[in-house]
Amino acid sequence: MRFVLAAALLAGLGSAQAADVLRGADLYQRHCANCHGGSGRPVMPTAPDFARPxxxxxxxPVLLEAIRSGRGAMPAYQGVLRDREILDIVSHLRTMR
Ligand code: HEC
Structure with missing residues (x-):
């Protein structure tokens, strides 16, 4: 009984809080892949290689802030993507190693 309750709680938390990696992947392809490459190997020479350790x-939160406000040749995404969406993308970036 206790286990079922815990599982139900976790499932509820999951839908409310866990990052959606699939949505992040989709948003990444649309907004970021032009410069960062489909698999995180940069197309733009000054962009970092996400596949590198x-x-x-x-x-x-640090990556969120960088993407929100932009860096060097990278545009700011505040007002373009919601924080929730940026965090979904960040969780996708973390699958690229
Ligand atoms: C116009 C090209 C371009 C686009 C589009 C772009 N980036 Fe970047 N990105 C860059 C470049 C260039 C840098 C390196 C900036 C620097 O440090 O000078 C960078 C850096 C980064 C960094 C490293 C920041 C840090 O502080 O270490 C992250 C994370 C990142 N981009 C994520 C994204 C995400 C996510 C998207 C899509 C929402 C995106 N970028 C879209 C060009 C781009």
Whole structure:
């Protein structure tokens, strides 16, 4: 009984809070792949290689902020993507190693 309750709780939390990696992958292909490449190997020479170890060795909120406000040649995504969507993309980036 206790287990069922815990599982139900987890499922509820999951739908409310866990990042949606599939939606992140879709958004990534539409908004980011032009420069960062479909698999995270950069098309634009100054873009970081997400497949290289260490490049994403930053906490989610730091990456969120970088994507929100833009970096170098990368445009700012505040107002274009919601934070929730950016965090979904970040969880997709973390599958690229
Ligand atoms: C116009 C090309 C371009 C697009 C589009 C683009 N980026 Fe970037 N991105 C760059 C470049 C160039 C850098 C390196 C910036 C620098 O440090 O000078 C970068 C850096 C980054 C970094 C590293 C930031 C850090 O602080 O280490 C992340 C994460 C990132 N991009 C994610 C994304 C995501 C997610 C998207 C789509 C929502 C995206 N980028 C769209 C060009 C782009």
């Amino acid at each position: 260490g490049v994403l060795f930053k906490p989610d």
